Amino acid sequence: xVGLFALGTRIPTLFGASAPSHPASASRTPSGTxTxTxTxTxTxxxxxxxxxxxxxxxxxxxxxxxxxxxYTSPWAETFTVVDCTADHSAQMVYTNLxxxxxxxxxxxxxxxxxxxxxxxxxxxxxxxxxxxxxxxLQVQGTxxxxxxxxxxxxxxxxxxxxxxxxxxxxxxxxxxxxxx
Numbered sequence: 001x002v003g004l005f006a007l008g009t010r011i012p013t014l015f016g017a018s019a020p021s022h023p024a025s026a027s028r029t030p031s032g033t034x035t036x037t038x039t040x041t042x043t044x045x046x047x048x049x050x051x052x053x054x055x056x057x058x059x060x061x062x063x064x065x066x067x068x069x070x071y072t073s074p075w076a077e078t079f080t081v082v083d084c085t086a087d088h089s090a091q092m093v094y095t096n097l098x099x100x101x102x103x104x105x106x107x108x109x110x111x112x113x114x115x116x117x118x119x120x121x122x123x124x125x126x127x128x129x130x131x132x133x134x135x136x137l138q139v140q141g142t143x144x145x146x147x148x149x150x151x152x153x154x155x156x157x158x159x160x161x162x163x164x165x166x167x168x169x170x171x172x173x174x175x176x177x178x179x180x
Contacts, residue, residue: 005015044102045153047095056080059142062158063091064175074140076159087168093133094125094159094177106150109143112157116141124179131173136164 048063056078057066066081071089082088094117098112120141131137143157144150161173 009080010137011046019161022105034090043122044097044100047097047156052081054083056167058159060154062095064092065172066092067169067172068092068160069168071162073162074142074158075145084172087170089166089168089171090160090162091169091173092158093139093161093174094120095156096178097155097158099155102153106144106147109145112143112145116143116157118155122178124175124177126174127161127173130171131161133171134163134169136167137161137173138164 012103018163029073047061048061051063052061058081060077062079062081065078065084067084067088068079068084068090069082069086069088070080074090079092084091098107098115112113117139120139126137137163139159141157146152161169163169
C-alpha cells in the first residue's frame with residue numbers, strides 16, 4: 001500500500017505533467033525585511049563643568065578646585081567639600097577626560113596608572129607659587145579602575161593635592177589647568 005501511494009503521487013510527473021503548485025501558507029511567507037535589533041551606543045559621561053559647593057558630594061561630581069576635609073584617599077566614594085580659606089586635608093585640583101571616544105577600548109588599570117602621574121603633574125595643574133608654602137605637597141590621581149566603569153561611560157581622571165605630613169592646607173593650590 002505504501003508503495004502504491006508513493007507511485008500514485010509521482011504518476012503525474014512520470015507522464016510530463018508539472019507538479020501541482022500549492023499556495024504558500026501564511027506562516028511560511030516572510031514578513032518583509034527583518035528589523036535589526038538596535039545596539040546601544042555607549043556614551044561618555046562629560047566631566048563636571050565647575051566645582052561644587054560645600055557639602056558631601058560623590059567622587060564623580062567634583063569639577064576641580066574643591067577643598068576637602070577630611071581626606072584619607074583619592075579613591076573615596078564621597079568627599080566633604082569645605083571652603084578653601086578654612087584648613088583642609090586635600091584639594092581636588094583638576095579633572096579631565098582620558099578619552100571622549102565612546103568606542104575607545106579600556107586601556108587597563110595598569111596602563112592608566114602609568115599615565116596618571118604625568119597627567120596630574122602637568123604644568124598648570126598646581127599653582128606653583130601657592131604650592132611653595134607646602135614643601136611636602138603630594139599629588140595623587142584616580143581613574144576608571146575597571147572595564148565596567150569604562151563601559152558605563154566613566155572616562156575622567158581626578159587629581160588631588162595633599163600634604164605627605166598630614167598637616168592641613170590653608171589655601172588653594174589649584175592651577176589654571178595644564179599648559180601646552
